[in-house]
Amino acid sequence: MSNDADTIPETDALIKYMQYFTSANGINYAAITANMDVYNRSSLWGKSQTVEFSSIVGIIKRSQTAINNTMYAYSGANTMYRRDFLINVGGFR
Numbered sequence: 001m002s003n004d005a006d007t008i009p010e011t012d013a014l015i016k017y018m019q020y021f022t023s024a025n026g027i028n029y030a031a032i033t034a035n036m037d038v039y040n041r042s043s044l045w046g047k048s049q050t051v052e053f054s055s056i057v058g059i060i061k062r063s064q065t066a067i068n069n070t071m072y073a074y075s076g077a078n079t080m081y082r083r084d085f086l087i088n089v090g091g092f093r
Helices: 013-021 044-068 083-088
Strands: 031-033 078-081
Touching (some): 078 083
Antiparallel strands (some): 031 078
């Protein structure tokens, strides 16, 4: 699981991620990513991140999944990867 230093996952995030990997279709999932939300929206930086996450990132995710129900770009800010998939493509040895 990868998270940015300023990312605070929900307390049950690990359980939610694992539900995808252990579901009937879970064997086909190489990675799971979550939608991001900005905790501090009062600053200018927080407001700009809110716009970025809710529009740009959301549009990219929806566009990718609309084409063939597959995502090919995941946010490094909050993603869990299947170890066996990474090893099969030459990563994390």
